[in-house]
Amino acid sequence: MSATSAQRTNLFNLAKPGMEQFFVGLGEKRFRAQQILKWLYHQQVDRFEDMTDVGKSLRVKLDELAELKLPQLIHEQIAADGTMKWVLGLDGGNAIETVYIPEADRGTLCVSSQIGCALNCTFCSTATQGFNRNLTTAEIIGQVWVAAKRIGSVHRDNRLSERRITNVVMMGMGEPLLNFDAVTDAMDLMRDDFGFGLANRRVTLSTAGLVPGIDALSTRCDVSLAVSLHAPTDELRDTLVPLNKKYPIAELLAACQRYQARRPRSTITFEYTLMKGINDHPEHARKLIKLLRKVPSKLNLIPFNPFPGTQYERSTPEAIEAFKRIVMSAGLIATVRRTRGDDIDAACGQLVGQVLDRTRRSREHKAKLEARANAA
Numbered sequence: 001m002s003a004t005s006a007q008r009t010n011l012f013n014l015a016k017p018g019m020e021q022f023f024v025g026l027g028e029k030r031f032r033a034q035q036i037l038k039w040l041y042h043q044q045v046d047r048f049e050d051m052t053d054v055g056k057s058l059r060v061k062l063d064e065l066a067e068l069k070l071p072q073l074i075h076e077q078i079a080a081d082g083t084m085k086w087v088l089g090l091d092g093g094n095a096i097e098t099v100y101i102p103e104a105d106r107g108t109l110c111v112s113s114q115i116g117c118a119l120n121c122t123f124c125s126t127a128t129q130g131f132n133r134n135l136t137t138a139e140i141i142g143q144v145w146v147a148a149k150r151i152g153s154v155h156r157d158n159r160l161s162e163r164r165i166t167n168v169v170m171m172g173m174g175e176p177l178l179n180f181d182a183v184t185d186a187m188d189l190m191r192d193d194f195g196f197g198l199a200n201r202r203v204t205l206s207t208a209g210l211v212p213g214i215d216a217l218s219t220r221c222d223v224s225l226a227v228s229l230h231a232p233t234d235e236l237r238d239t240l241v242p243l244n245k246k247y248p249i250a251e252l253l254a255a256c257q258r259y260q261a262r263r264p265r266s267t268i269t270f271e272y273t274l275m276k277g278i279n280d281h282p283e284h285a286r287k288l289i290k291l292l293r294k295v296p297s298k299l300n301l302i303p304f305n306p307f308p309g310t311q312y313e314r315s316t317p318e319a320i321e322a323f324k325r326i327v328m329s330a331g332l333i334a335t336v337r338r339t340r341g342d343d344i345d346a347a348c349g350q351l352v353g354q355v356l357d358r359t360r361r362s363r364e365h366k367a368k369l370e371a372r373a374n375a376a
């Protein structure tokens with residue numbers, strides 16, 4: 001009798017050590033793990049029968065005890081600027097979004113870590129969707145897998161030059177440090193030579209500022225760290241990133257310093273979304289300079305991306321330039337993130353997917369929108 005899907009091990013859930021354990025457990029040699037990883041991530045094969053150098057008897061065993069299950073491609077959109085967005089269906093009727101941003105010298109994939117998000121940052125549309133659950137390792141690395149396959153075939157069909165994923169940013173839906181084990185295993189597979197083989201610094205984890213998570217990451221995984229700061233004072237940050245009430249700015253920056261002490265070669269990027277009249281005044285820039293003096297870092301200024309029902313607006317181009325000029329004149333390294341794919345709602349903070357909300361957040365948000373529409 002064959003195993004049911006619930007009993008089968010989805011091999012996309014296993015990073016190298018787990019894969020080795022799995023094959024040793026089957027009475028196989030350890031090198032099988034590398035062989036299978038190469039089929040999955042180098043050849044992008046997702047059926048045991050296509051693994052031609054794996055003997056028949058092992059393939060039969062694998063068919064019975066293991067499975068190769070990936071997120072399902074539901075919808076693909078391509079923006080005017082070449083940005084691609086995929087809606088991927090998961091078990092239980094949920095869907096997440098993954099975005100590919102092609103540039104002249106690189107191709108960046110923006111990957112989700114959770115279905116929805118529980119942190120409730122007031123300027124992020126994912127927050128309005130509520131939260132359902134953490135993604136599994138297979139669902140996280142599966143986003144890279146499906147995207148890599150689609151990018152290859154779209155470009156072949158259109159006879160465009162070959163396009164690749166050179167960077168992955170954990171900046172899609174969710175707070176990656178609240179899904180620590182699955183996210184770090186998936187980031188291992190992104191960087192493993194038998195996986196997607198990306199260099200450490202080309203994989204970036206972005207966090208809203210979960211202090212214990214930053215400490216845990218510093219000893220677990222050598223990747224680039226991005227921290228969503230968005231405000232130079234606790235008073236203001238409390239209103240934008242509610243997590244700040246638990247881990248205020250001083251504690252967050254101390255965690256960043258500990259991270260740098262443990263990972264001297266890594267650079268931290270602070271993200272700062274610029275919202276008109278909220279956090280874009282020259283005085284905010286000057287306060288930010290004082291804060292960041294203590295943590296050598298880069299500053300990434302993100303023009304706010306609007307979404308239905310939001311109370312915030314994007315800062316004017318003049319305010320963004322002025323803010324950048326002030327911080328740069330103090331010697332900080334600052335860049336303004338170019339808005340990409342906003343015609344298909346693929347820009348930062350616009351990803352929503354389909355979240356079967358287990359909190360009451362999405363209902364409350366809908367009620368608020370209706371009340372606002374009725375009042376208008």
Ligand code: SAH
Binds near residue numbers: 123172228272350
């Ligand atoms: N939970 C992680 C990943 C989130 S998304 C984190 O908080 O870092 C990546 C970045 O986009 C974060 O810096 C986030 O604060 C920012 N962001 C969210 N909503 C946005 C919006 N509407 N416009 C611009 N940036 C936004």
